[in-house]
Amino acid sequence: MEIETCLSLLEQADRLAEQVAAQVVTDSMTEREKAEALYGYLTSHVKYDHRYTSDPEHLPYDTRTAIGALRDGLAICGGYANALKLLFEQAGIPCRTVTGSYYRENHMWNMAWLDGAWLWFDATADRGVSPAFGFRHFAQEELDPTQYRWEPEQVALLLRLDAAHP
DSSP: HHHHHHHHHHHHHHHHHHHHHHHHHHHHHHHHHHHHHHHHHHHHHHHEOOOHOOOOGGGGGGGGSHIIIIISSSEEEHHHHHHHHHHHHTTTTTTEEEEEEEEEEEEEEHHHHHHHHEEEOOOOTTOOOGGGGSSSSBBBBBOOTTTTTEEEHHHHHHHOOOOTTO
């Protein structure tokens, strides 16, 4: 992919995230309500691209990115995590992507600064769930270490990148 194409797709993803945020977030919402509305949009509007396991040779690159999630409504974990980062940032919520494993499978999810702490989010694991039914992987203080694995040193480094938050 040429640099011009990459930059164009990044700009498109930013515009799409801005449009979604304008659609689901209001000024009267609390920060947590904004996060839940954006997370709910992502989990209910984006389908998982099962070609990741059934036909990996034909898995489009875009499903690994925010473009796959926001433009095409089709993503794997990287698409969900990158889209959530863009959506949260539109609402002024600092957000990071984290890589590791979920049930020993390579995986990507998020940490975001919400309610005065860094909390865990996994939109891929909550896909298909709406806020009305309750999320299992939204704003968690910790993740189940029997399911998730990550490098603590890398996560600590990611969180130190934002000097405004501990």
